[in-house]
Structures are given as C-alpha cells and as structure tokens.
Amino acid sequence: MTMHATNMGNSLYKTDPLTKRLNAAEARFRIYGMAAVAFGVLALVGLLTSALGTGVSAFRQTFVEIPVMLDAAVLDKSGNRNPEEMAKITTIGYAKVLETAMVAELTERGLLNDRVSAKDAGGLISKEAPAQLRNMVLANPELLGTTVEFRALANGRVDGFFKGRVTMESAALDSNISPAQLELAQKMRELGLLSVSFNWGFITGPDASELRPEAAGLGVAILGSLYMMIFVLVLALPLGVAASIYLEEFAPQNRFTDLIEVNISNLAAVPSIVFGILGLAVFINFGGLPQSSPLVGGLVLTLMTLPTIIIATRAALKAVPPSIKDAALGIGASKTQTVFHHVLPLAMPGILTGAIIGLAQALGETAPLLLIGMVAFVRDYPAAPPEGFLDPAAALPVQVYNFTQRADPAFIERASGAIIVLLVFLLAMNLLAIILRRRFERRW
Amino acid sequence: MKTVKFTVSALAIIAASASGAFARDQIQTAGSSTVLPYATIVAEAFGENFDFPTPVVESGGSGAGRKKLCEGVGENTIDIANSSSRIKQSDIDLCAQNGVTEIIEVRIGYDGIVFASDINGAEFAFTPADWYNALAAEVVKDGALVANPNKTWADVNPAMPAQDLLAFIPGTKHGTREVFDEKVLHAGCKASGAEEALIAAKGEEDGKKACLALRTDGVSVDIDGDYTETLSRIDANKNAIGVFGLSFYQNNTDKLRVATMDGVVPSVESIASGDYPVSRPLYFYVKKAHLGVIPGLQEYIDFFVSDDMAGPNGPLAAYGLVSDPELAATQAMVAAGTPMGPLK
Incomplete structure (x- = not known):
C-alpha cells in the first residue's frame, strides 16, 4: 500500500529512490554471483592448465631404435635353445648386450667420441629395455643368432631433454646425465635413431621403480x-x-x-x-x-x-x-x-x-x-x-x-x-x- | 530376474574362491618410505628375472610397517616390514604376543642425510654445533644459557653468509627425524657446550631432553610430507635449508646445492668410509614363519642382499644406497635364515 502511495503522482518513466535502491541491490547481487562463478571458473582453469601443462607430455615418449645382435654364445651358453636354461641369463646380462649393440651402432655412424664412454652410451637406453629384450628372446628363442631391430624406451633424462624439462645447463649439474650424452642424443635424433612418438605404454603399462620413470604406466x-x-x-x-x-x-x-x-x-x-x-x-x-x-x-x-x-x-x-x-x-x-x-x-x-x-x-x-x-x-x-x-x-x-x-x-x-x-x-x-x-x- | 540370478551366482563364486583357494602367491611388504624406492627396484628386477610374481610394496612408515608385521602369522598378514630405523623392544613384544616369534633382521645398507638449499643460493659449510645454535630453543651465549637470539646464519657462525635462518626439517613421524635429532642436534648440543649447561641447570634427564627442544618462532619448520614437499617449499622460499635423503638429492642435483657437514661433502663414498657423520642403516624384517609358505620369499630376500642388487655396483647403489661393507655376512645370515636375537 505504502509503495502505491509513494508512487502516486510520479511518472513510470522516472525512477524513484525506492526503485533505484531495488535495482541497485539487484545489480549488486548479479555482480556477486558473477564473481562467484568467475572465481570457480578461474580455479578450474588453474587446475586444468597446471594438469594439462605438465601432464600432456606424459603421453609422448622418446624411443631409441637400434639393431641388436643377439649373440647366441652369450645368451644361450648351453646352445639348447631351452627357455628354462636361457632364463638363467638375467636382465643384467641383457643390459650388456644392449650396451654393446648401442656402442657398435654409434661407432659405425661415427658418433662416439672420448667424452662419451660405453656406459654413457648404454645409459641413453631405459633400464626397462633389457627386460623387454629378455622377454622377447625367451618367448622366441629362434631369434638367437640374428640381428633384430629393437625399439626401446629412452632414459627419462633424455626424454626430458626433448620435452624441455632437462636442459644442457641442468644436465651439467645433474649427476645422472651429462651434456655430452644429450649432444649425442640430439645427433641420434637427427639421424632418426631416436624419435618421439605417442606413448601407449603410459596408458597400458604397469608402474615402474624410480630407476626407470620413463616406463611407468597406469x-x-x-x-x-x-x-x-x-x-x-x-x-x-x-x-x-x-x-x-x-x-x-x-x-x-x-x-x-x-x-x-x-x-x-x-x-x-x-x-x-x-x-x-x-x-x-x-x-x-x-x-x-x-x-x-x-x-x-x-x-x-x-x-x-x-x-x-x-x-x-x-x-x-x-x-x-x-x-x-x-x-x-x-x-x-x-x-x-x-x-x-x-x-x-x-x-x-x-x-x-x-x-x-x-x-x-x-x-x-x-x-x-x-x-x-x-x-x-x-x-x-x-x-x-x-x-x-x-x-x-x-x-x-x-x-x-x-x-x-x-x-x-x-x-x-x-x-x-x-x-x-x-x-x-x-x-x-x-x-x-x-x-x-x-x-x-x-x-x- | 535373470540378471539378478547371474549376479547372485557370480558373487557366490567369488565368495567361494575367496574362502576356499586362499593361497597368496605374491610377497607382501610394507613400511618405510625411505626404503620404498629400494624395495621397488628389487621387486621389479625380481619379477623380471624369476618365475614368481612381482612382490607388492606398500609404504606407510617404518613404525606402521613393523606393526603390520607383528599382526600375526598367516596369509592375510604381510611377510616383510621395511624400516629405516631399528626394530624396537615394543615391536618385538607385540610380535611375540601375536605368535610372530622369529624375525630375521636384514640390514641392506646405509642412507645418508644431507642438508641442501636452492641451487642458486649461497654455499654452506655446517657443523652439528651450527645447527644446534640455529634451531635449538636455548643456546649458550657468552657463557650463559639464553633463549635463542640468532636471526641469521652469520649470527650462528660468522663464517657463514648473513642469510635469514629458515630450515625445513622432517616431522616427528619420520625415521629421518630420529637420526637428525641424534646425529645433528644432540651432537651439536654436546659440541657447543649447551648440554653441560642444560644438565647443570635442569638435571640429567631434563637437560638431555632440552637438547632436542627446538625454537618455536617459525625458524624451524617440520615437514610431515615427503622430500618432494621439502623441495617445493625450498623452491618457493629460496632462503631455506632443507633436510633430504642422499638418494633424493642425487636425483635432483640440478635443483639443490648440498652443504658440507664437518667439512665433508656427502656422497656414497664419504658415507661408506664413515667420514660424513649423518647416516643411518636401513633394514627389512622378515617373518620367518612365512619362509617356505609364501612362494619366492626366500629367493626374494636372497636376491635383495645379493651383490647384483645391494652390492657397490648394483642398481641400489646407483640410486643412492650406501652399500654395507659387511654384506657377505648378511648374505650368509639370510641364506641360513637365522632369526635375530634379543636387542642389545
């Protein structure tokens, strides 16, 4: 009733103080609401950018592809091609085979210099690779004595280098990788021995220990x-x-x-x-x-x-x-x-x-x-x-x-x-x- | 209705297989988060090279792991507890109460504790006395006990830079804190002469306790999380000094600058030789009653202490474990399955 009374004699086109107040309150509430929504959206964007920014690179991984000579004299000493006897050669033995293969390939391509030892060259390959190679050979002993094209995960630091996580400066301070190794990896990439591709292993592979983060999967x-x-x-x-x-x-x-x-x-x-x-x-x-x-x-x-x-x-x-x-x-x-x-x-x-x-x-x-x-x-x-x-x-x-x-x-x-x-x-x-x-x- | 029947029968099958075939065929371990990375490295290699499933490694802390070990004998209890501190008499009593009478104690090697700051910060050379004077509640100044007045590292020791005091130390639930208390704070308390003064002022018991009392004005910050938390705190606060495990530091040498202690740089070699003072042994404890019951358990513990794994050139040393000079004796003890005697 009072509202009606105060409006008396005023034009509908001219806002009186009460309407003004009501309108202002509504405008304020809208701003509060928008601020609340904006805050939520901002938090979401922050979460997504931080997760996507650091996480997307997990779906891509660096791989090394080299020919590996599977020496029967090393991997099957008895020569019976019996998987049970061959299983006695552990992943440590296979790691040596991989290191030899890496050094052979790099020497052939003229990439080795005195700044990179055989151990450094072998260190570019993930520690997961010997296990892969071992499983491959045990599943198919016929491979012994042949040379296979083997695709292995690259070491996590090398992978980090191609993703920008590791730099030459940080490698100089890093006890697990040296700039010389990264230079070698760079040259290998130019020659196509090393490539970055989609990482199915991250989705399908099992977890891995701290020595091989590159192999860890979900x-x-x-x-x-x-x-x-x-x-x-x-x-x-x-x-x-x-x-x-x-x-x-x-x-x-x-x-x-x-x-x-x-x-x-x-x-x-x-x-x-x-x-x-x-x-x-x-x-x-x-x-x-x-x-x-x-x-x-x-x-x-x-x-x-x-x-x-x-x-x-x-x-x-x-x-x-x-x-x-x-x-x-x-x-x-x-x-x-x-x-x-x-x-x-x-x-x-x-x-x-x-x-x-x-x-x-x-x-x-x-x-x-x-x-x-x-x-x-x-x-x-x-x-x-x-x-x-x-x-x-x-x-x-x-x-x-x-x-x-x-x-x-x-x-x-x-x-x-x-x-x-x-x-x-x-x-x-x-x-x-x-x-x-x-x-x-x-x-x- | 059909689906309901199917569901019910499926559940019945699962229930039957759960109670009937109860043979657990993989090893279960739990315990210290410091030992966890080493245990996972061994478990992974074990799964790859042996015809046994990969052991399951849980973390949760040394004390929690030992408590779980002592829950009893049987396939729904764990086989091995990883521990970064030695088993306590209370654990052994709890074990005995629950029928776990024989425990094999295996020392796998040593772990160093290092002090590190941001890579772009100043160099530090500490002694335990510096740490005591920086963090303790009460210190000796001009021959008298006073509440800690030091504000910068230069106040503590004029040879150090005038950087504000701020330290991230492991929280009390960590095994690392025990070592920090004993080998740094207590040693520093003694060396700085504070222990004598505290004992004189408060008596034998309370004086020794007061040695470990830290100032509460925010200079010393307990970190209850893991080393990754300490690292990110240092990243946010470049003035701080953090306490880390040697292996963690070795994986982050591009972000951290390590400080010397008593003039010795922490490394696998300096810890093995005993020159670097802040180190501790790491253990795991095996429930002997499970040997021969859980497939692969004996093989796993033999493999863990073998030269291929725990030796000076093995993957554990590569990750930062300081190899035990008495590893051969441990190997013989593990092979024979000798349970531990009473605590000395």
Missing part, C-alpha cells in the same frame, strides 16, 4: 579401478535401490525408520577414511580376505557409495507424481505392481544419474584404500575376473599419489598425466549421467 591402476567399479555397481546399485524403494514406498513411518533415515544422511557425510578402517577390521582382519585386492577395495567403496545412491534414489522416487501411483492403484494394481511397473521405470533416469555420480565419487577416492593396502607398488596385472578380484591391484587416484611421492622429476609429469586420465574418466561418467537424464527424463 595399466594396473586402470584395471584395478575398473574391477572396483564393477563391484560397486553390482553391489551398491541393487542394494541401494532395494533399500530406497522399501523405505520410500513400503516402510511404515515410525521412530525406527526415522532413525534409519537420519543415519543414512549421516553416513553420506562420514569421512571416507572411516570406511577404510571398517574395511580393514571387517573384511581383512575378520573376514580374512586378501589385502590390496580390488575385492576388498570394491566392498569398502560400496559401503561408501551406498548412502549417496540411496539418497539420490529416494529423491527420484519422490519426484514421481502421486497421481501416477494413484491411477495404478485405482485400476487395481497391487502395491508391488505399481512400484515396479510404473514408479521405478519413471524414476530410473534419476536413479542412474545418482548411481553414476556415486561411482564417479568412488573412482576418485584414495583415503579408504590406504588402509586396505591398495596404496602400494603393484607391477603385475590382476588376472581376469573372478580370480583377478583377489589379486593385488592399484587404483587411479592411488597412482597419482604414488607418483607425486617419488624423487625423480620425471614422475611429476606422470602424476599430472595420471590426473588427466582420471579427469577424462570422470568427465565421461558425468557426461553419461547427463545424457541418460536428457534422454529418459520425463517432465510433468
């Missing part, structure tokens, strides 16, 4: 995360949906169900490490399940994800209009029929979205895995399921954490690379959630 971690996600999906989705349907549609409203409801909301906010402590006590110490296995990891993450899924599912069930339920009941459907034929299908997009967001949350979790022995150096791939669920494995966020702990600077690049892979997986899952919602969502 294969075991991706498999471990995948196994755990399978577990979470198979266990948490049916359990969560069943619990929510019961609580939402069938359970009587009393103190007891109220208590359960409060507890579920509470559990969703419990720090995830608590679930790790629980997992250690129940699944490993009491249940006797193997440590570091995706089975235990999956169970722990299931417990962690359940409240999220239950809350999302109940919200989706609540969003189905009561008129649909009433109509179904009205034409004689039983309660179960109503729920499973009408309510659940309509709530499905919301449930799936909730489940996928829960999964994405579980995928990025490290803390609970710390206590059940999954934050570890695992180099062997877990076997195919179901046995593989019991083999030790790592997980993607764990691998990021492990890489950041290591001394060799090459692992910094790999940690950021692993973050990129993790972000891609998370983005894919969230996209899937959006697509499912867009495609199947119904509005009333």
Whole structure:
C-alpha cells in the first residue's frame, strides 16, 4: 500500500529512490554471483592448465631404435635353445648386450667420441629395455643368432631433454646425465635413431621403480579401478535401490525408520577414511580376505557409495507424481505392481544419474584404500575376473599419489598425466549421467 | 530376474574362491618410505628375472610397517616390514604376543642425510654445533644459557653468509627425524657446550631432553610430507635449508646445492668410509614363519642382499644406497635364515 502511495503522482518513466535502491541491490547481487562463478571458473582453469601443462607430455615418449645382435654364445651358453636354461641369463646380462649393440651402432655412424664412454652410451637406453629384450628372446628363442631391430624406451633424462624439462645447463649439474650424452642424443635424433612418438605404454603399462620413470604406466591402476567399479555397481546399485524403494514406498513411518533415515544422511557425510578402517577390521582382519585386492577395495567403496545412491534414489522416487501411483492403484494394481511397473521405470533416469555420480565419487577416492593396502607398488596385472578380484591391484587416484611421492622429476609429469586420465574418466561418467537424464527424463 | 540370478551366482563364486583357494602367491611388504624406492627396484628386477610374481610394496612408515608385521602369522598378514630405523623392544613384544616369534633382521645398507638449499643460493659449510645454535630453543651465549637470539646464519657462525635462518626439517613421524635429532642436534648440543649447561641447570634427564627442544618462532619448520614437499617449499622460499635423503638429492642435483657437514661433502663414498657423520642403516624384517609358505620369499630376500642388487655396483647403489661393507655376512645370515636375537 505504502509503495502505491509513494508512487502516486510520479511518472513510470522516472525512477524513484525506492526503485533505484531495488535495482541497485539487484545489480549488486548479479555482480556477486558473477564473481562467484568467475572465481570457480578461474580455479578450474588453474587446475586444468597446471594438469594439462605438465601432464600432456606424459603421453609422448622418446624411443631409441637400434639393431641388436643377439649373440647366441652369450645368451644361450648351453646352445639348447631351452627357455628354462636361457632364463638363467638375467636382465643384467641383457643390459650388456644392449650396451654393446648401442656402442657398435654409434661407432659405425661415427658418433662416439672420448667424452662419451660405453656406459654413457648404454645409459641413453631405459633400464626397462633389457627386460623387454629378455622377454622377447625367451618367448622366441629362434631369434638367437640374428640381428633384430629393437625399439626401446629412452632414459627419462633424455626424454626430458626433448620435452624441455632437462636442459644442457641442468644436465651439467645433474649427476645422472651429462651434456655430452644429450649432444649425442640430439645427433641420434637427427639421424632418426631416436624419435618421439605417442606413448601407449603410459596408458597400458604397469608402474615402474624410480630407476626407470620413463616406463611407468597406469595399466594396473586402470584395471584395478575398473574391477572396483564393477563391484560397486553390482553391489551398491541393487542394494541401494532395494533399500530406497522399501523405505520410500513400503516402510511404515515410525521412530525406527526415522532413525534409519537420519543415519543414512549421516553416513553420506562420514569421512571416507572411516570406511577404510571398517574395511580393514571387517573384511581383512575378520573376514580374512586378501589385502590390496580390488575385492576388498570394491566392498569398502560400496559401503561408501551406498548412502549417496540411496539418497539420490529416494529423491527420484519422490519426484514421481502421486497421481501416477494413484491411477495404478485405482485400476487395481497391487502395491508391488505399481512400484515396479510404473514408479521405478519413471524414476530410473534419476536413479542412474545418482548411481553414476556415486561411482564417479568412488573412482576418485584414495583415503579408504590406504588402509586396505591398495596404496602400494603393484607391477603385475590382476588376472581376469573372478580370480583377478583377489589379486593385488592399484587404483587411479592411488597412482597419482604414488607418483607425486617419488624423487625423480620425471614422475611429476606422470602424476599430472595420471590426473588427466582420471579427469577424462570422470568427465565421461558425468557426461553419461547427463545424457541418460536428457534422454529418459520425463517432465510433468 | 535373470540378471539378478547371474549376479547372485557370480558373487557366490567369488565368495567361494575367496574362502576356499586362499593361497597368496605374491610377497607382501610394507613400511618405510625411505626404503620404498629400494624395495621397488628389487621387486621389479625380481619379477623380471624369476618365475614368481612381482612382490607388492606398500609404504606407510617404518613404525606402521613393523606393526603390520607383528599382526600375526598367516596369509592375510604381510611377510616383510621395511624400516629405516631399528626394530624396537615394543615391536618385538607385540610380535611375540601375536605368535610372530622369529624375525630375521636384514640390514641392506646405509642412507645418508644431507642438508641442501636452492641451487642458486649461497654455499654452506655446517657443523652439528651450527645447527644446534640455529634451531635449538636455548643456546649458550657468552657463557650463559639464553633463549635463542640468532636471526641469521652469520649470527650462528660468522663464517657463514648473513642469510635469514629458515630450515625445513622432517616431522616427528619420520625415521629421518630420529637420526637428525641424534646425529645433528644432540651432537651439536654436546659440541657447543649447551648440554653441560642444560644438565647443570635442569638435571640429567631434563637437560638431555632440552637438547632436542627446538625454537618455536617459525625458524624451524617440520615437514610431515615427503622430500618432494621439502623441495617445493625450498623452491618457493629460496632462503631455506632443507633436510633430504642422499638418494633424493642425487636425483635432483640440478635443483639443490648440498652443504658440507664437518667439512665433508656427502656422497656414497664419504658415507661408506664413515667420514660424513649423518647416516643411518636401513633394514627389512622378515617373518620367518612365512619362509617356505609364501612362494619366492626366500629367493626374494636372497636376491635383495645379493651383490647384483645391494652390492657397490648394483642398481641400489646407483640410486643412492650406501652399500654395507659387511654384506657377505648378511648374505650368509639370510641364506641360513637365522632369526635375530634379543636387542642389545
């Protein structure tokens, strides 16, 4: 009324003080909102540029390609071509073969000078290469006595040189590489003995020790995360949906169900490490399940994800209009029929979205895995399921954490690379959630 | 319904295989993050050259690893604890309580602790007494005990540059801190005459304890993370001096300038000869009851201490481990599986 009174006699085209104040308040609020969004966007851009800036180079790797003479007299002393006897020659023996081959090739090309010793030349090749060569020969003893074109990873420092991480100045101070070695690597690149190409090994390969950062990959971690996600999906989705349907549609409203409801909301906010402590006590110490296995990891993450899924599912069930339920009941459907034929299908997009967001949350979790022995150096791939669920494995966020702990600077690049892979997986899952919602969502 | 049945039966199969076939076929180790890189190097080479799976190496700290080792005997407990400090009587008691009566103690070599600053900073030559006078809560000045008044390294020792005091030292949960306390702070406390004065002022017990008390005005910063954190802190604050493991420094010689201690430059050689004072032995502890049960365990520990791995020309030395001069005795002890006696 008062507003009407003050406006009396004023033109609508002329703003009075009150309107001015209201408009100013609105403008201010818009600025606050924009500032909040800008801050968020800035943080995101900062995160992405730092991860992409250091991590993209992890997907490219330097390789050395040289002919290697596989001397049968050295690698198979008995001459029987029996893989069991040949296995006695360890990777140390194969490292010498590679060094000899490197020196032979460089001498032929006239690249060796007195500033580079045989050991320095051999040092350009990754310490992973002897193991590759050994596996190759043991798998196919016929190769002995021939010369093969062998493609090996280059040493992490050499790789860093071509990516700009290592410079001549830093190499002069570096005890692991010398400028002479880098000059040699540069010449080798000009001759095509050394090349930089896409690094599948980073995505598929297992972790590696600190002596060979160039070989470290995410294969075991991706498999471990995948196994755990399978577990979470198979266990948490049916359990969560069943619990929510019961609580939402069938359970009587009393103190007891109220208590359960409060507890579920509470559990969703419990720090995830608590679930790790629980997992250690129940699944490993009491249940006797193997440590570091995706089975235990999956169970722990299931417990962690359940409240999220239950809350999302109940919200989706609540969003189905009561008129649909009433109509179904009205034409004689039983309660179960109503729920499973009408309510659940309509709530499905919301449930799936909730489940996928829960999964994405579980995928990025490290803390609970710390206590059940999954934050570890695992180099062997877990076997195919179901046995593989019991083999030790790592997980993607764990691998990021492990890489950041290591001394060799090459692992910094790999940690950021692993973050990129993790972000891609998370983005894919969230996209899937959006697509499912867009495609199947119904509005009333 | 079909999918539900399938899910249930799949879960049943997993549960059955979990409880039925319970043979763990890979070695499980846990413990010190200082020993971790060495253990992973050996585990990797072991997996490549032997017909056994690659051992799983967990970190988590020396104390946590030993505690895990002592949880009991059985395939869901670990086989080996890596440790950067010697096992304690309390660990042995806990082990005995849980049925782990025989433990094999294996010393793999020595690790140096170095003091380093930004590569473009000034050169430093320290003595333990300098560190004591820089970081301790109370120091001796003009013959009297006073609260530490020193502001720059030049205040501590006129021979050093007038750079503000700031040190990043390992937090108390690290095994490295124990060595820092004992070989640097305590040694410096003695050398600077502060111990005598502190004991005179506070009595035997409290005086010795006061030797390790650090000033709390922000000059000494505990780093609870790992050496990568110390490195990035130094990167952000070029005036600071950090405490690192020798192997970490050797992998980052292009970013760090190492300081001498008592005039000795830390290196594998100077630590092996005993000239460089701040070093410590590294160990791992094997549960003897698991030998012969976990496939490859005996082979793994033999391989770990073999000359090919832990010897002076092996990959561990290349990474920064100071090879043990008594390695041959350790090899014989490991081959025979001799459990350790009571702590001396």
